[in-house]
Amino acid sequence: MEWHIPSLKELEHFIWRCTACGTCKVAYDYGPPSTCADICPAGTEFGFEGAMASKGKIAFARGILDGSLEWDEDLINSVYQCTICGGCQSQCQLDHKPYIPEIIEGMRREAVEAGAGPLPAHKNLVQSLKSYNNPYQGPRRLRTDWARPFKKAGQPIKDLNKESAPVMFFVGCTGAFNQASRQIPQATASVFQKLGLDFGILGENEVCCGSTAMRVGDAAEFKRIAEHNLELFAKMHKERGVNTIVSSCAGCYRAIKKDYALAADYDKLMDGIKVVHTSEFLYDLHRQGKLPLSGGLQLTVTYHDPCHIGRHLNKFIVDTEGKELWPGAYVGLDESECLYDQPRELLKAIPGVKLEEMKRVRANSYCCGGGGGVMTGFGEWATKNAGLRVAEGESTGAGVMVSTCPFCNYNLGQGAKRIGSAMQVLDLVELIDQVLPKK
Ligand code: SF4
Numbered sequence: 001m002e003w004h005i006p007s008l009k010e011l012e013h014f015i016w017r018c019t020a021c022g023t024c025k026v027a028y029d030y031g032p033p034s035t036c037a038d039i040c041p042a043g044t045e046f047g048f049e050g051a052m053a054s055k056g057k058i059a060f061a062r063g064i065l066d067g068s069l070e071w072d073e074d075l076i077n078s079v080y081q082c083t084i085c086g087g088c089q090s091q092c093q094l095d096h097k098p099y100i101p102e103i104i105e106g107m108r109r110e111a112v113e114a115g116a117g118p119l120p121a122h123k124n125l126v127q128s129l130k131s132y133n134n135p136y137q138g139p140r141r142l143r144t145d146w147a148r149p150f151k152k153a154g155q156p157i158k159d160l161n162k163e164s165a166p167v168m169f170f171v172g173c174t175g176a177f178n179q180a181s182r183q184i185p186q187a188t189a190s191v192f193q194k195l196g197l198d199f200g201i202l203g204e205n206e207v208c209c210g211s212t213a214m215r216v217g218d219a220a221e222f223k224r225i226a227e228h229n230l231e232l233f234a235k236m237h238k239e240r241g242v243n244t245i246v247s248s249c250a251g252c253y254r255a256i257k258k259d260y261a262l263a264a265d266y267d268k269l270m271d272g273i274k275v276v277h278t279s280e281f282l283y284d285l286h287r288q289g290k291l292p293l294s295g296g297l298q299l300t301v302t303y304h305d306p307c308h309i310g311r312h313l314n315k316f317i318v319d320t321e322g323k324e325l326w327p328g329a330y331v332g333l334d335e336s337e338c339l340y341d342q343p344r345e346l347l348k349a350i351p352g353v354k355l356e357e358m359k360r361v362r363a364n365s366y367c368c369g370g371g372g373g374v375m376t377g378f379g380e381w382a383t384k385n386a387g388l389r390v391a392e393g394e395s396t397g398a399g400v401m402v403s404t405c406p407f408c409n410y411n412l413g414q415g416a417k418r419i420g421s422a423m424q425v426l427d428l429v430e431l432i433d434q435v436l437p438k439k
């Protein structure tokens, strides 16, 4: 299958557009009075300019390209000390803005090709992908353990390998294999059953979405997985009538929607299949009056935007031919695909739930610290950063931090423990499951 994954060299033209102004270090909340706060988890932790935001990372990219930097331990660590959260990308307003995460991942791909990357812990993760088709070294037969209670209750979930259904619930490896995250696929399936939805899962035949391989720079492993999935999705559409893939994981959703679209055959293989995140899927039902939210919850919650369903879905308007400004000029932003409003509207629609916003939200959200291979490569830092985000949530007076990603959910939970916070960390589907009556 042909792919359009850019090399660092192909991105060189954009790499030289950075003016080193440093705007990318902070999230601005324009006033009056104007306020700003750190936006880069790497800058917050490591402090020095070189590691901070896209400014520092782009300086490294220049050094790699002109040969003045070698792949020593310091450089490798700096390139991987980044959650690929896109916070810096949101702040920068110059012409390389649309390509900033690609530049950082391009350096990682270069490191992998040079035999210098990824980090040793990432190598174990990639090996697990090759051996088990998931990053958790989980045997295939355990992939459906989370679904056992449904079978026990006489409400088994359809197996798409044997039966047809229009909706495929793509569970994702974190929900399936991380014991602490299993309540998320369970709540998702419970909500779907309560709604009487005709859906199924791939069961033991589901494999990783490949997001982690892509984020740590192993493009070959990502392509192996993505090609398998794209062909499987097309087969499920043809043979089982699947027309919608729902993901409750922000990482899987981003990978299938955006990373897979780098395949030349994407449109052909995904023809007739829509990819949606649970927050979007349930919000559409809510708007149609098909989500009967009730119950007596009395909660003050705050909402954490996962980067992968937020600013990662930005679309950048570029003056390709130079009709407005000059060829390649960045001229505007289309946020219509970013899922900022849907989860918030659902939270506000739950009777008794009050939403209190943190200072850094939506495009200016502060990453939980777990993405981009950081939880695997720098676990201590990931948890510490999550603690900072939980503390920000506490300052709103909320007792619950809601998110829409099992990965954020897990990391924020670890962060809450680390700082001894009483903050409860929940996924949106868990709350909805609590207030949705049984059919
Ligand atoms: S990446 Fe953008 S905001 Fe950051 S230093 Fe470069 S030009 Fe300035």
Ligand code: SF4
Residues within 6 Å of the ligand: 039, 040, 041, 042, 043, 051, 052, 053, 054, 057, 081, 082, 083, 084, 085, 086, 087, 088, 089, 367
């Ligand atoms: S992507 Fe996030 S962690 Fe990485 S440099 Fe930019 S703001 Fe920092």
